[in-house]
Amino acid sequence: MHLPTPRGPLTAALLERLTRPPHGFDAPAVPVASAVEDEDLQLALFTCYELHYQGFDGVDDRWEWEPSLLRLRGELEGVFERWLERIVPRPAVPSAYVRHALTELVTAEEGPSLADFLERKADLGQFREFVVHRSIYQLKEADPHTWVIPRLRGRAKAALVEIQIDEYGGGRPERMHSELFRATMRGLGLDDTYGVYLDRVPATTLAIGNVMSLFGLHRRHRGALLGHLAAFEMTSSLPNLKYGRGLRRLGGDAAACRFYDEHVQADAVHEQIAAHDMCGGFVAAHPALAGDVLYGAACALTLDRLFARRVLNRWERNGTSLRETGLTVSGR
Numbered sequence: 001m002h003l004p005t006p007r008g009p010l011t012a013a014l015l016e017r018l019t020r021p022p023h024g025f026d027a028p029a030v031p032v033a034s035a036v037e038d039e040d041l042q043l044a045l046f047t048c049y050e051l052h053y054q055g056f057d058g059v060d061d062r063w064e065w066e067p068s069l070l071r072l073r074g075e076l077e078g079v080f081e082r083w084l085e086r087i088v089p090r091p092a093v094p095s096a097y098v099r100h101a102l103t104e105l106v107t108a109e110e111g112p113s114l115a116d117f118l119e120r121k122a123d124l125g126q127f128r129e130f131v132v133h134r135s136i137y138q139l140k141e142a143d144p145h146t147w148v149i150p151r152l153r154g155r156a157k158a159a160l161v162e163i164q165i166d167e168y169g170g171g172r173p174e175r176m177h178s179e180l181f182r183a184t185m186r187g188l189g190l191d192d193t194y195g196v197y198l199d200r201v202p203a204t205t206l207a208i209g210n211v212m213s214l215f216g217l218h219r220r221h222r223g224a225l226l227g228h229l230a231a232f233e234m235t236s237s238l239p240n241l242k243y244g245r246g247l248r249r250l251g252g253d254a255a256a257c258r259f260y261d262e263h264v265q266a267d268a269v270h271e272q273i274a275a276h277d278m279c280g281g282f283v284a285a286h287p288a289l290a291g292d293v294l295y296g297a298a299c300a301l302t303l304d305r306l307f308a309r310r311v312l313n314r315w316e317r318n319g320t321s322l323r324e325t326g327l328t329v330s331g332r
């Protein structure tokens with residue numbers, strides 16, 4: 001993956017340093033504004049996190065643990081976390097009711113339905129744009145939630161691993177969900193190279209991935225990460241059914257639609273495992289963290305709602321939901 005193009009002073013300073021051997025540096029000033037729409041802040045955070053995943057071409061792997069970079073990452077995380085705390089309510093709930101509360105949270109969600117639009121109205125260009133946004137997470141699908149495995153025990157751990165085994169294809173690389181998504185991208189004439197569209201996606205798309213890395217990389221957020229995954233699984237089956245229908249309407253073949261078809265089936269099962277065994281098992285062992293689980297779920301729903309609103313607003317005005325970089329969204 002290539003280093004992205006800077007979006008402001010923060011990323012200009014950070015990205016220039018990453019091209020050199022690891023060294024200590026003074027953190028550039030971090031803004032305190034609306035974290036989720038701040039292009040510079042979300043890209044800087046994404047870049048710091050990506051060092052823990054696939055890294056970047058030409059960037060020394062030792063940057064991953066460079067103390068001054070971690071200090072900068074901590075400041076960026078602080079801005080993002082404070083924004084989340086302001087926007088997302090942290091419900092207090094007895095641990096015995098977590099499963100019920102998760103269901104209530106998910107069913108009460110009244111975001112704009114991107115899935116309905118994609119099913120019935122989107123044109124091919126809009127569907128492609130949607131897939132470009134999603135590729136930022138989907139090409140590393142399940143990876144952020146894997147960080148929490150060693151932090152769990154017992155029922156919750158077994159349940160999460162059961163979900164992750166499916167995400168990673170059950171031992172068959174071609175069935176990994178990230179691989180199925182690559183087939184969807186190819187079917188739409190898109191480039192399926194990891195991270196190739198990073199410069200095209202806006203801050204709201206990056207924030208969806210960043211919140212998972214934030215929760216995944218900090219043990220103190222382990223409850224929130226489980227709630228986040230549960231919300232993902234519990235809101236997956238029906239939208240994926242609609243995405244699949246939308247793609248078929250636009251001429252997508254079986255291989256291109258398989259990613260969505262697979263999620264209709266798998267996530268109907270995962271939903272139960274995630275809410276009952278994973279979150280239920282976790283809060284039974286850690287009753288004081290029940291609120292964290294719901295908070296993580298609420299964060300997932302909130303960021304997805306903001307993303308959907310932004311995309312639909314742009315499309316309603318006949319614009320593109322992607323960042324204009326002079327590149328067109330097309331195949332290789």
Ligand SMILES: [Fe+2]
Nearest residue numbers: 141167177263
């Ligand atoms: Fe999946």
